[in-house]
Amino acid sequence: MTISEIAKLAGVSSAAVSRYFNNGYISEEKREAIRKVVEDTGYRPSLQAQTLRTKRTKMIGVIVPKIDSSSVGRVVAGITSVLEKNGYRLLLAVSEQNSQKELEYFTVFDDKQVDGVILLATVLSVALKKKIKQLSVPVVLTGQHLSGCNCVYHDDYHAVYDVTELVLSKGRRNICYIGVTNHDRAVGAERLRGFQDALAAAGMPVLEGSTETGGFTVASGYEKMKELYKKYPDVDAVICATDKIAVGAMQYLKQQGKKIGEDVLLTGQGDSVLAANVSPALTTIHYYYEESGRKSAQMILELIAKGTIAVREIKLGYELVDTYQ
Amino acid sequence: MTISEIAKLAGVSSAAVSRYFNNGYISEEKREAIRKVVEDTGYRPSLQAQTLRTKRTKMIGVIVPKIDSSSVGRVVAGITSVLEKNGYRLLLAVSEQNSQKELEYFTVFDDKQVDGVILLATVLSVALKKKIKQLSVPVVLTGQHLSGCNCVYHDDYHAVYDVTELVLSKGRRNICYIGVTNHDRAVGAERLRGFQDALAAAGMPVLEGSTETGGFTVASGYEKMKELYKKYPDVDAVICATDKIAVGAMQYLKQQGKKIGEDVLLTGQGDSVLAANVSPALTTIHYYYEESGRKSAQMILELIAKGTIAVREIKLGYELVDTYQ
DNA sequence: TTTGTTTGTGAAAATGATTTCATACAAAGA
DNA sequence: TCTTTGTATGAAATCATTTTCACAAACAAA
Numbered sequence: 127m128t129i130s131e132i133a134k135l136a137g138v139s140s141a142a143v144s145r146y147f148n149n150g151y152i153s154e155e156k157r158e159a160i161r162k163v164v165e166d167t168g169y170r171p172s173l174q175a176q177t178l179r180t181k182r183t184k185m186i187g188v189i190v191p192k193i194d195s196s197s198v199g200r201v202v203a204g205i206t207s208v209l210e211k212n213g214y215r216l217l218l219a220v221s222e223q224n225s226q227k228e229l230e231y232f233t234v235f236d237d238k239q240v241d242g243v244i245l246l247a248t249v250l251s252v253a254l255k256k257k258i259k260q261l262s263v264p265v266v267l268t269g270q271h272l273s274g275c276n277c278v279y280h281d282d283y284h285a286v287y288d289v290t291e292l293v294l295s296k297g298r299r300n301i302c303y304i305g306v307t308n309h310d311r312a313v314g315a316e317r318l319r320g321f322q323d324a325l326a327a328a329g330m331p332v333l334e335g336s337t338e339t340g341g342f343t344v345a346s347g348y349e350k351m352k353e354l355y356k357k358y359p360d361v362d363a364v365i366c367a368t369d370k371i372a373v374g375a376m377q378y379l380k381q382q383g384k385k386i387g388e389d390v391l392l393t394g395q396g397d398s399v400l401a402a403n404v405s406p407a408l409t410t411i412h413y414y415y416e417e418s419g420r421k422s423a424q425m426i427l428e429l430i431a432k433g434t435i436a437v438r439e440i441k442l443g444y445e446l447v448d449t450y451q
Numbered sequence: 452m453t454i455s456e457i458a459k460l461a462g463v464s465s466a467a468v469s470r471y472f473n474n475g476y477i478s479e480e481k482r483e484a485i486r487k488v489v490e491d492t493g494y495r496p497s498l499q500a501q502t503l504r505t506k507r508t509k510m511i512g513v514i515v516p517k518i519d520s521s522s523v524g525r526v527v528a529g530i531t532s533v534l535e536k537n538g539y540r541l542l543l544a545v546s547e548q549n550s551q552k553e554l555e556y557f558t559v560f561d562d563k564q565v566d567g568v569i570l571l572a573t574v575l576s577v578a579l580k581k582k583i584k585q586l587s588v589p590v591v592l593t594g595q596h597l598s599g600c601n602c603v604y605h606d607d608y609h610a611v612y613d614v615t616e617l618v619l620s621k622g623r624r625n626i627c628y629i630g631v632t633n634h635d636r637a638v639g640a641e642r643l644r645g646f647q648d649a650l651a652a653a654g655m656p657v658l659e660g661s662t663e664t665g666g667f668t669v670a671s672g673y674e675k676m677k678e679l680y681k682k683y684p685d686v687d688a689v690i691c692a693t694d695k696i697a698v699g700a701m702q703y704l705k706q707q708g709k710k711i712g713e714d715v716l717l718t719g720q721g722d723s724v725l726a727a728n729v730s731p732a733l734t735t736i737h738y739y740y741e742e743s744g745r746k747s748a749q750m751i752l753e754l755i756a757k758g759t760i761a762v763r764e765i766k767l768g769y770e771l772v773d774t775y776q
Numbered sequence: 777t778t779t780g781t782t783t784g785t786g787a788a789a790a791t792g793a794t795t796t797c798a799t800a801c802a803a804a805g806a
Numbered sequence: 807t808c809t810t811t812g813t814a815t816g817a818a819a820t821c822a823t824t825t826t827c828a829c830a831a832a833c834a835a836a
Binding site for chain 1: 812813814815816817818820821822823
Binding site for chain 2: 170172173174175177178183185192193194195196199200202203206215216217218219220234237238239344370373377380399400402403404405
């Protein structure tokens with residue numbers, strides 16, 4: 127079924143049918159005739175043809191570092207909920223934390239494949255930043271702050287600052303930290319800085335070699351905890367950059383006979399199902415992942431609708447989930 | 452940059468340029484001229500126009516019940532890996548376990564939006580089955596068996612049969628079961644049946660009210676365990692349909708002072724990160740989720756390439772992960 | 777020499793919509 | 807009365823490609 131067949135059946139021109147669908151001028155009489163034919167035939171305009179003509183694909187490209195992650199899942203859920211209400215669809219690309227792939231997907235999306243791109247970023251390489259600036263479709267960055275670029279991110283710094291203060295307030299003094307690469311500004315650099323500044327503000331030195339850097343996995347948490355423990359057997363608290371890392375650390379400490387929550391306080395971040403169900407449950411930080419997804423989606427739709435708007439950088443808050451009360 | 456501009460620059464017709472890209476007849480001389488111009492301009496054909504003309508979108512629609520799930524994540528990762536190698540992209544739709552939405556997405560995808568659909572199914576309603584049959588693009592069903600329909604699924608029945616035997620072999624006799632709705636054939640009905648048949652084969656009765664049915668969440672596992680415990684305070688093993696459910700059950704049993712792995716054996720399914728990191732680690736079943744994704748993707752690409760082929764129903768195996776040795 | 781096959785070419789049709797344009801009528805305002 | 811404005815219409819152009827078609831040339835087989 128094409129628009130001209132519908133037009134013929136309704137006794138009007140194809141332009142009239144197009145106007146019928148796009149709120150153009152159309153008399154009540156013809157509107158009714160078209161409505162009837164459309165209803166009878168179940169006709170729906172071809173999206174491909176619309177796209178070719180209007181240059182709008184009604185799709186948003188979403189690039190995620192990995193799919194099997196609770197934080198990513200929550201952000202995507204937020205994005206989906208907004209896009210759906212607005213008749214947009216989500217084209218998913220999984221970069222597998224490979225910056226080369228990330229760039230490739232950007233190129234693919236630039237090719238008028240999508241009307242906008244939401245990037246759940248980890249590492250913002252120079253090449254990536256450059257690409258973002260020169261992309262022909264609007265971009266929203268989620269999870270990282272990049273000044274001059276539309277983004278929605280979390281207050282990682284203050285979150286970790288607060289959780290470190292919390293640990294200090296419980297009298298802990300031998301505090302270690304397990305984080306991730308500084309190339310990841312939000313999860314790596316900012317969280318570490320929050321830890322360091324909170325210690326400094328309390329007049330405590332950051333102990334030599336008391337911070338370790340590893341990957342995003344349980345296994346990495348385990349390994350890094352092992353190394354810390356060699357250097358600091360009297361460690362009484364460990365702040366971790368993610369829940370998974372904290373769970374790995376917990377495994378190692380338990381093996382050493384440490385009682386978590388008593389001998390050693392352990393904190394994660396992300397408020398995942400995992401954090402709530404290890405025992406004892408992890409003290410963790412709840413970030414508003416769904417909200418960041420919703421905000422990102424709203425922002426990209428706004429950018430598409432209004433062309434360029436003033437750059438907005440949205441910082442979301444957090445909640446402390448304290449299980450050691 | 453359009454194909455005719457390229458043609459003009461290369462001194463050939465637009466048809467020649469099209470043939471250049473699509474392996475049609477073209478002389479060495481012109482091929483070289485076109486190659487040069489294409490290289491200089493960085494021209495890439497418009498996907499929208501190609502789609503309109505060829506009716507091929509180079510996209511596969513993937514419908515998932517939810518995104519924040521480790522099993523779904525793993526299947527999608529498998530799908531992505533195969534699609535990517537073949538120049539296809541993945542259009543993701545999240546049904547949020549809402550069968551109405553599932554149907555809607557099917558309709559949207561049917562509209563020549565995608566070249567094929569992979570459905571990670573939970574409940575196969577009559578309406579859904581009907582829709583699958585009459586869809587104009589090929590469909591592959593993942594995670595559920597539907598005879599006469601291309602599908603990739605797991606041997607849920609024997610997996611649970613085996614794990615139940617394992618529990619029996621450890622001398623347990625008061626065994627309960629927490630599952631999910633029978634409307635989900637694979638996770639609900641088949642797994643329960645495996646449990647029941649294993650008991651029957653061992654000459655044991657399935658105790659009155661010893662099987663509970665709830666949702667897919669930790670909270671549901673907790674609640675259902677509570678109810679079972681009221682009826683069977685001397686329960687010595689609980690088989691659960693998923694890891695999350697098992698973790699919920701574990702929480703309740705621990706609160707009752709039960710030692711997991713001694714007083715009560717507890718088994719989950721899915722071999723998730725969660726299962727490995729609660730303590731004690733859950734005995735669980737590893738299903739080949741990534742493989743099911745890869746197989747599904749291969750199948751859908753084959754269906755697209757060759758038109759209809761003989762229906763294939765692929766059953767994948769499993770591994771027992773026994774932590775109570 | 778004729779016939780057939782393979783290779784090569786560009787003009788033009790086709791894909792299915794939106795949008796521009798030219799035109800027309802009626803009502804409102806000056 | 808004359809001009810403006812808003813509503814309404816369909817023919818035709820447009821979007822960027824692939825595909826069909828008609829036609830040639832080259833070469834082999836009959």
